Amino acid sequence: MPTPAAVEVVDLVKRYGGVAAVDGLSLEVAAGSITAVLGPNGAGKTTTVETCEGYRRPDAGRVRVLGLDPWQDARALRPRVGVMLQQGGVYPGVKAEEMLRHVASLHAHPLDVPLLIERLGLGSAGRTTYRRLSGGQQQRLSLAMAVVGRPELVFLDEPTAGLDPQARRATWDLVEALRRDGVTVVLTTHFMDEAERLADQVVVVDHGRVIAVGSPGELTTAGAAGSLRFEAPPGLDVTGLAAALPAAARVDEVSPGRYVVHGDVDPRLLADLTRWCADRDVMPQGLTVGRRSLEDVFLELTGSELR
Amino acid sequence: MTAETGMFAPRPGAAPLGRMLAAQTALEVRMVLRNGEQLLLTVVIPVLVLTVFGSVEVLDLGNRSARVDFLVPGVIALAVLSTAFTGLAIGTGFERRYGALKRLGATPLPRAALLAAKGLSVLVIEALQIVLLGTVALLLGWQPRGSWAAVLLLVLAGTAAFSSLALLMAGTLRAEATLAAANLVYLLLLVSGGIAVPLDRFPDGARPLLEALPAGALSEGLRVVLRDGDALPWWSVGVLALWAAVGGVLAARTFRWE
Numbered sequence: 001m002p003t004p005a006a007v008e009v010v011d012l013v014k015r016y017g018g019v020a021a022v023d024g025l026s027l028e029v030a031a032g033s034i035t036a037v038l039g040p041n042g043a044g045k046t047t048t049v050e051t052c053e054g055y056r057r058p059d060a061g062r063v064r065v066l067g068l069d070p071w072q073d074a075r076a077l078r079p080r081v082g083v084m085l086q087q088g089g090v091y092p093g094v095k096a097e098e099m100l101r102h103v104a105s106l107h108a109h110p111l112d113v114p115l116l117i118e119r120l121g122l123g124s125a126g127r128t129t130y131r132r133l134s135g136g137q138q139q140r141l142s143l144a145m146a147v148v149g150r151p152e153l154v155f156l157d158e159p160t161a162g163l164d165p166q167a168r169r170a171t172w173d174l175v176e177a178l179r180r181d182g183v184t185v186v187l188t189t190h191f192m193d194e195a196e197r198l199a200d201q202v203v204v205v206d207h208g209r210v211i212a213v214g215s216p217g218e219l220t221t222a223g224a225a226g227s228l229r230f231e232a233p234p235g236l237d238v239t240g241l242a243a244a245l246p247a248a249a250r251v252d253e254v255s256p257g258r259y260v261v262h263g264d265v266d267p268r269l270l271a272d273l274t275r276w277c278a279d280r281d282v283m284p285q286g287l288t289v290g291r292r293s294l295e296d297v298f299l300e301l302t303g304s305e306l307r
Numbered sequence: 308m309t310a311e312t313g314m315f316a317p318r319p320g321a322a323p324l325g326r327m328l329a330a331q332t333a334l335e336v337r338m339v340l341r342n343g344e345q346l347l348l349t350v351v352i353p354v355l356v357l358t359v360f361g362s363v364e365v366l367d368l369g370n371r372s373a374r375v376d377f378l379v380p381g382v383i384a385l386a387v388l389s390t391a392f393t394g395l396a397i398g399t400g401f402e403r404r405y406g407a408l409k410r411l412g413a414t415p416l417p418r419a420a421l422l423a424a425k426g427l428s429v430l431v432i433e434a435l436q437i438v439l440l441g442t443v444a445l446l447l448g449w450q451p452r453g454s455w456a457a458v459l460l461l462v463l464a465g466t467a468a469f470s471s472l473a474l475l476m477a478g479t480l481r482a483e484a485t486l487a488a489a490n491l492v493y494l495l496l497l498v499s500g501g502i503a504v505p506l507d508r509f510p511d512g513a514r515p516l517l518e519a520l521p522a523g524a525l526s527e528g529l530r531v532v533l534r535d536g537d538a539l540p541w542w543s544v545g546v547l548a549l550w551a552a553v554g555g556v557l558a559a560r561t562f563r564w565e
Contacts, residue, residue, distance in 0.1 A: 053413055054413070055409070055412070055413075055565075075417065078321070078413060078414060078415050079319045079320050079321040079415040080317075080319040081413070083410070083413035085406055085409065085410055087406065088405045088406030088407070088409075088410070089405075089406045089407060089409065089410030090405065090406075090407055090410070091334075091338060091402060091405065091407045092401070092405055093338055093341055093342060094334070094337075094338065098334075098337075102330060102331075102334050103414060105322060105326065105327070105330040106321070106322050106327050106330065106331075106414045106415050106416050107319070107320060107321065107322055107414075107415060108318075108319075108320030108321060108322055108323075109318040109319075109320055111314070111315070115314070145410070147315060149319060149414070149415070150315065150316070150317055150318040150319055151317060151319050152317040152319055177314065177315055178315050180312060180315075181312065181313055181314065181315040181316045181317075182316060182317060183315055183317055
């Protein structure tokens with residue numbers, strides 16, 4: 001018997017003053033999985049997540065969270081869903097441990113607060129008021145508040161934004177522990193390595209719609225057969241390089257310093273490529289065959305211009 | 308450290324409503340008591356008004372005992388104004404700004420319970436203020452008269468009026484605008500709300516208007532009971548109830564949680 005979806009969004013539309021922030025977005029999250037929602041700033045990630053959290057009422061479309069309507073059934077849903085906002089959410093004059101204890105006291109069977117504090121490395125910050133915490137400590141407190149009530153499902157909006165590498169790792173470990181214990185996780189992120197490392201499913205969102213969905217493996221291998229990628233100083237002579245390779249090979253600089261070779265990728269082509277580079281004293285970095293990084297996928301799908 | 312498997316195994320559930328309400332009220336009270344700026348408004352200024360105007364002949368209010376008997380109802384009204392209006396408006400405005408209200412909206416705590424906790428915390432702080440002001444007043448020779456039940460009813464009605472106006476302001480304006488406006492209103496009502504300056508010192512035309520404002524209605528109503536020892540003036544309760552109703556309806560319609 002298939003497990004029912006933890007989150008089901010069908011053709012969601014949400015407009016702000018006539019502008020559609022979310023424009024016909026659909027996605028499904030399997031219970032017990034980790035889903036990463038990826039997309040550039042303003043793509044509609046936060047609006048989608050906040051609609052699932054019951055903060056916004058859809059203008060059109062259907063949203064079901066744990067089988068319930070997050071707007072109509074908010075009261076029944078709130079104890080079952082943990083929320084980490086993108087920022088804020090804490091009284092500035094309240095101490096970290098005090099705030100976590102408070103949120104715990106609103107739940108029937110909360111986690112052990114000292115244990116959670118220790119696990120997130122917040123021990124030294126427990127008696128510090130929120131406004132005096134570092135950005136990373138504020139993020140971790142916010143994450144702790146999302147899980148302390150032992151929810152079935154958590155929404156984490158950019159959980160690792162502004163974290164140092166150690167704190168990021170602690171957050172990843174916690175997210176993986178959540179999945180291991182059967183909690184469904186939906187997170188938004190800008191970090192490809194985070195999505196690649198954590199997610200069972202990656203949903204790429206742009207202009208309020210889903211433009212790609214799949215496991216990290218599916219997304220990075222799809223359309224990548226017969227291609228080779230490497231990084232090198234920008235502005236290499238791609239026409240000259242193509243001429244040095246076996247016939248029918250094509251070379252593009254997809255973004256400054258990132259090169260893609262299309263063609264019959266075989267040992268011969270690889271040898272010609274490295275010889276051409278060696279003659280010019282160019283070291284090709286991050287050379288991969290038949291596989292894109294999630295960042296390549298993302299840039300190819302959403303374009304590389306700033307917004 | 309690695310936690311044992313199963314630490315995060317889901318076991319969702321809301322705490323009983325009574326426990327949530329108690330926890331939220333206790334947190335609100337702690338936040339007020341810890342906030343130095345707010346204690347200036349809620350404690351220091353009312354005590355200063357009482358002691359300075361009570362001890363020194365600034366306004367022609369009669370002898371010392373008459374001065375204190377005049378001032379106590381006024382500073383009780385000031386205590387209610389400072390906590391139920393200024394403190395509540397500023398606190399709520401910044402909680403909205405920092406997303407604390409939004410985040411609490413995602414917890415099992417119902418919004419009505421959050422508002423109830425705010426109301427209860429205001430009453431707790433007011434009780435502390437009134438005990439403190441009453442003690443200072445007794446030391447200055449205050450002689451309370453009238454019915455305590457009438458005083459309680461007036462304080463409750465005043466709290467309802469000021470709280471609903473505070474939430475109306477905090478739920479619609481930016482936090483900084485609320486801060487400025489709430490302090491300005493505090494200052495204006497301190498002068499014109501019958502708190503330290505008798506309303507009969509104002510021009511005849513202004514008096515009915517000032518008595519129709521919540522501060523004037525509360526201070527004059529308390530004065531009728533506490534100084535004159537007369538029965539509860541229902542017009543005061545009526546004026547306060549009307550402000551509470553109008554403010555409450557508008558606040559409920561316009562309040563934005565984020």
